[in-house]
Amino acid sequence: MPQRLRDILGQDANIRVAVVERAADIGPELGPGPRPVIIEALSTLGVEIFTNETVSGVDSEGVTTASGLRIPSKTVIWTGGIRASALTEQIPGEKDALGRIIVDGSLRVPGLKNVFATGDTAYAATDDEGHIALLSCQHALILGRYAGYNAAADLLGEPTKTYRQPVYVTCLDLGPWGAVLTTGWDRVVSGLSAAEAKIKKILINTKLIYPPPATDRVFALGEARPEVDRAAQEFATKA
Numbered sequence: 001m002p003q004r005l006r007d008i009l010g011q012d013a014n015i016r017v018a019v020v021e022r023a024a025d026i027g028p029e030l031g032p033g034p035r036p037v038i039i040e041a042l043s044t045l046g047v048e049i050f051t052n053e054t055v056s057g058v059d060s061e062g063v064t065t066a067s068g069l070r071i072p073s074k075t076v077i078w079t080g081g082i083r084a085s086a087l088t089e090q091i092p093g094e095k096d097a098l099g100r101i102i103v104d105g106s107l108r109v110p111g112l113k114n115v116f117a118t119g120d121t122a123y124a125a126t127d128d129e130g131h132i133a134l135l136s137c138q139h140a141l142i143l144g145r146y147a148g149y150n151a152a153a154d155l156l157g158e159p160t161k162t163y164r165q166p167v168y169v170t171c172l173d174l175g176p177w178g179a180v181l182t183t184g185w186d187r188v189v190s191g192l193s194a195a196e197a198k199i200k201k202i203l204i205n206t207k208l209i210y211p212p213p214a215t216d217r218v219f220a221l222g223e224a225r226p227e228v229d230r231a232a233q234e235f236a237t238k239a
């Protein structure tokens with residue numbers, strides 16, 4: 001944001017960008033691993049951080065927090081929280097706090113023989129160690145492959161496959177500063193530099209999240225197999 005605003009308003013423009021976070025730490029759900037890198041990046045970029053502050057009001061002149069802090073602002077971007085589609089409310093059965101349907105290993109909705117849930121709507125175990133898929137493109141891509149396969153297998157009377165996605169990485173874009181790549185559910189910061197991680201992030205955003213061209217039908221169908229996890233291959237071998 002600071003650089004974008006300067007590009008628009010001029011390099012000498014008086015820019016102020018602030019992040020307000022209710023938790024004690026920035027990026028609370030990412031854990032302590034990448035936090036020093038995130039703080040370094042934000043401070044280098046000139047982004048102010050206000051932690052332990054709960055937004056209690058937003059008006060045309062700025063933001064107010066529960067502690068009484070007032071941040072004058074022309075523009076407020078709300079990024080607090082994600083939820084599964086409201087469509088899940090129409091499906092009976094247990095949900096998690098984000099509204100996701102708690103599915104079985106084949107992503108079937110328990111008790112509903114012909115209904116599978118996937119992507120952001122599915123609360124699904126990624127492994128046998130208690131890790132649960134996140135509302136992320138990384139998990140949605142593979143969940144979609146399994147759900148598609150299993151719905152087709154179900155129709156054809158073939159065995160379904162158990163969803164498994166043991167490789168987990170986080171690649172966090174940190175603007176012009178670069179990016180940070182972590183591996184595993186403990187989010188251990190990889191040895192990649194900020195610039196190298198940024199190259200990975202661009203690879204993800206411009207290539208890995210897109211399906212293959214449908215013009216090559218055989219290749220496209222091959223890529224749709226549940227076992228194909230291009231991101232895992234990329235990061236397991238090179239991170």
Ligand SMILES: Cc1cc2nc3c(=O)[nH]c(=O)nc-3n(C[C@H](O)[C@H](O)[C@H](O)COP(=O)(O)OP(=O)(O)OC[C@H]3O[C@@H](n4cnc5c(N)ncnc54)[C@H](O)[C@@H]3O)c2cc1C
Pocket residue numbers: 085087118119120121134135136137138139140144
């Ligand atoms: C701004 C933003 C940034 C993100 N950045 C990242 C990131 O950097 N990394 C990451 O891993 N994840 C990121 N995510 C999360 C990621 O995009 C989602 O986890 C992923 O797209 C979920 O895939 P999905 O197929 O479950 O759902 P979606 O991609 O949301 O697809 C659901 C589709 O269903 C359609 N739909 C909804 N209701 C109906 C209906 N009633 N009938 C028919 N169609 C319907 C919708 O139009 C949509 O096209 C981001 C999400 C957002 C919003």
